[in-house]
Amino acid sequence: MARDSKSKDNKHKGGLGRGLEALFEDEPVSAAEEIQELPLAEIRPNPYQPRKQFDDKALRELADSIAENGVFQPIIVRKSVNGYEIIAGERRCRASKLAKKTTIPAIIRKFDESEMMEIAVLENLQREDLTPLEEAQAYDMLQKNLGLTQAEVSKRMGKSRPYIANYLRLLTLPTKTKRLLQRGELSMGQARTLLGLKDKSKIDALAKRVVKEAIPVRKVEAIVSQMNQKKAKKQPAKKSAFITASESQLADKFGSSVSITAGKKGNGHLSIDFKSTEDLNRILDLLGVNLDD
Known part of the structure; x- marks a missing residue:
């Protein structure tokens, strides 16, 4: 039967x-x-x-x-x-x-x-x-087509909210890595670990290596951690006392946040924030700019 x-x-x-x-x-x-x-x-x-x-x-x-x-x-x-x-x-x-x-x-x-x-x-x-990717797509479909939140999907499916969130994150993987996951060549644990890679452009290459070398999740975690350390962002150059004082004086004058970025060849960039069209017109008046002329 x-x-x-x-x-x-x-x-x-x-x-x-x-x-x-x-x-x-x-x-x-x-x-x-x-x-x-x-x-x-x-x-x-x-x-x-x-x-x-x-x-x-x-x-x-x-x-x-x-x-x-x-x-x-x-x-x-x-x-x-x-x-x-x-x-x-x-x-x-x-x-x-x-x-x-x-x-x-x-x-x-x-x-x-x-x-x-x-x-x-x-x-x-x-x-x-369902494969992990199909399950993730199913939860995404419920969210979008029924207008549900993750918490509501969690309640209706009888799953915890973190469980739903972890599956939905799989949808942010690049296409080639998704294919490996869909075919079962990449496990759910391996895929989730790859999501921790800061340089997203390197996920596909690492996923291919993980499959080829059958790298276990723990080792994938170590590789991702090592790659992230190399990717650590450089601290922005400290602004000189002159630039900092200039920003402060201009901010007082315009009543808005001001940022000055100095280049290496004496050039640079000056930006003045505004919150609305009215705020922009106020700043233009202070600069003596009349767009009606």
Whole structure:
């Protein structure tokens, strides 16, 4: 018998979290939710599905089992303008197509866009099907599409706020490093450590080295620390007493912050801060500048 297993030790708190638990319970289907055989050609993936990769070998094994025994657990779908969208059970749907099936048992339920997003994320999290990058993208999608804060995402997903924040930080990695993380060549721990590198332009090169040499997280931390020490910023040159006194006198005159940067060849830069158009006009008046002339 081939069926998707549910993780028993990853319980999610919050309203929808409990609703998802009920969604996957093997309870008798009510009369209002009878199982129907729907054409696979009319079924499309959840548009908010965060999972991008499916294990080909496991999918093939499930397809072989479905070809012999059929699908024992119906998928959950919602009616859309053209056919149906999967709420839960995309793996079974894909495997059924591989098994050359034309229909699949399904239960039709009503969900709005917000619920579709949350269910797509929660289903995969419960089954631990997402890569670290996919999980990060899922949390980012919830934040942007539902207008949630990190704290709200944390509450809805049943995760701590630091947990959510650490995953979202992965999205700031450069593209090549993200690819290594998505393919599983780079671990979550290694990727998080690379984020500590001050010179972001060197992350890709270091990530490639970490993968090539199979460098453990502790050693990556040491390398990042060493590189950061070399990158330590130089202290700005101390201003002369004359420059400091000039800044002070000009600040008193204009009633605004003034900065003077002297060059090596007698040249330099003078800046006067202003807070608004009115403040700028006040300073121009003090300088005797009349733009109306």
